[in-house]
Amino acid sequence: MVSITHELVPLGAGSLGLAREEDDVRGMAVLDVRDHRVGEVEEILVDPVERRARLLVVSSGGILGLDDHHRLVPVDAVSRVRAHVRLERSDLHVEAGFEYQPEPQGPVDYSPVYSYFGYAPFWEHGYQEPYFHDRRR
Template sequence: MTENEPLGLVRLDDTDLTVAKTEDDVRGLTVVGSDGEEIGKVHALFVDADERRVRLLDVESGGLLGLGAEHRLIPVDAVVQVSDEQVTIGRSRAEIAKAPGYDPDLEELKPADDLNDLYGYYGMTPFWTPGYRYPGFPFR
């Protein structure tokens, strides 16, 4: 990967990869902000196919039976805690609501553009830059 072009991010469900330990799979868990307010549920995981690490959570909120739901991509670097019931993000619900949106049905994830904006919004070092240190997700 180059500094400007993180490649190889795929939705875990679209691969033959699996989470090493079943208990570490956070899909379906409730996501809460640092203020304790519910944000939504982990809908999908984006993994770096080259390094086989989870890089982003696709968090779904609202809607009815998946219709009209909003999606937010959250870097795993923003995760501060994972329990059996929930994933806690180190930002408030209001902050996450203002993060760049993501429509999995209409948009293809464009790493160079979308991810630079996303990591910039969260004020985090992107995983493709030199010196990046993986946070050890899922922190159990």
Template sequence: MTEEEPVGLVRIDDTDLTLARMEDDVRGDTAVGSDGEEIGKVASLYVDEPERRVRLLDVESGGLLGLGAEHRLIPVDAVVSVADRKVVIGRTRAEIAQAPGYDPTLKEIEPLDNLDELYGYYGMTPFWVPGYRYPGYPFR
């Protein structure tokens, strides 16, 4: 993949793709900040189909039965560990709350549509930049 040819991301729930091992599925797991505070639940995963890699977690917080909930995209590169149905993110809850939001009704996300801003906020190299190394998600 080159910087000139980024691919779009799709919600895994809207594809025929499955994870290689179902026990690695973090959807429904609790996302926790590096300060130990709960952020929310992993609502979905965004993947790039050509490489069959999870790139972003959609973490949902607040609201009642999904109404009024806030969503944050978190690069898998920010995940520190996954164990006991908890996904630990390498940022505090307050830092994640300040991250760029997004519209959870989007079924596809173009990498250059605010993802530069998202990866910049987290201080991470975007997956479409030459030399990027996949973090080995899901860390179980």
């Protein structure tokens, strides 16, 4: 099986901005489908070609930054953004997901993250931009 890697850049690295600045949800609280607090958006991984948010890094747990968990969540799992980010999944689903590695050793295959959440990856033919990019509704 051939793994597919696509470079994603942390928005906080400052090397590029989002195509739509209103999609910058860093610092916002993240709630799950049951209104349970999951954590907050610590970082956004951006597709450098289209400058679109592709994955959120959700930080949870710990006190004063100690023992924090940083999980990857596709923006496709976001049902809406208002005063907080609302997910279509439970906090338990996110917590059991994939840990974010800020300094990976080599290319990263994000396919398993998308598969775990049940979404097609953004690089597949026919991909539809998620609702996340339209916050007016």
